[in-house]
Amino acid sequence: MSIFQFDHVIDRSLTNSIRWDKYGPGVIPLWVADMDFQPPEAVIQALKNRVEHGIFGYTYASPKLKEVIVDYVQRMYHWKIQPEWISFLPSVVTGLHLSVRMLTDVGDHLLIPHPAYHHFKDAALGAQRDFSAYDMHLRNGRYTFDISQLESLVRPQTKLIMLCNPHNPGGCVFTKPELETIAQFAKKHQLLICSDEIHADLILDEGIVHHPIGSIGQGVEQFSFSLMSLNKAYNFPGMGMSWLICPHPEIQKKIMKDVHTLIPNPNLFAYDVTQAAMEHGQEWHSALIQYLRQNRDQVYQRINAIPGLSMAHLQATYLAWIDCSAMGWPDPYEEFLKAGVALSPGAQFGDQQFVRLNFGTSSKILDQALDRIEKACRQ
């Protein structure tokens, strides 16, 4: 048995939690992507230390934190990076929007994944950039892209391709050959690659590894960058912390131009928790992955046993992408909400016939939610 208490249910109601307080009592909220688990003890201790000191002045990211990130990236992804390639941002979403605004101009065109986390599209729309969506479709049991479609979408005005790796909501982890294909495509058409890798440390399948885009060789580090964070995998998204790894100094300079004026630094707690998680969170993280793997298998078995619902095997993330089209419902999200489970509506990611279920919760809450989902479908 694990020494970590992932089964322990902590009441999150009335804590101003976006996830728990939107729908109120009576609805099990398995939507927005945070988990119901406390982070590693070392993270909580780092916060206590800062609070006990009692001074909360302007604080910079220490050179030590950059060293810790360099070591972490080497240990986790076998990628040797330089400290000067790292820049801090208060969130990955900030990084997505900044990349589009700072690296492209009005009249340029972008390639973004579909379905995908809504901020890819929002970044293009918000900056009034033209874009085309490339499909992440199910092939041999996993959601992946089709290079011939990418070739058909690219234009002379295309400047940037965005990746979500691991993919939210499809849960696939890009293989090295897939990334090489993207890199060759980007090189051929002189595109920059913006890779959102926030889910990198949530790989559930054994034997699969995450490859940051810049790690694959072939000179791709000269026209690509990664956005990373431990917010998801260590469950402190309310802290607000991410970093850019950009080996090309000119691209890095462009992205970061307005940071510290229009965009604030991460807050002092965010630096401390990230460093604590990297240095001391490994054991907790391994136990978390095992727990999430069991939850994933439970969701997969139960959802696929319900006539009218189906989902593909999920390699990574704690977000299941469930196809409800065979139910014939105009809006599956509404049907499940009526049954007392709040899921993320598929329309948010680009397909209304799907819902996304967050299984980063105790198995007890998950079971109750799956019972309600099953009942709603069997009525």
Ligand SMILES: Cc1ncc(COP(=O)(O)O)c(C=O)c1O
């Ligand atoms: C792919 C992806 N990128 C970014 C985010 C949000 O990151 P942040 O809270 O650091 O802005 C999420 C949250 O679900 C996500 O799934």
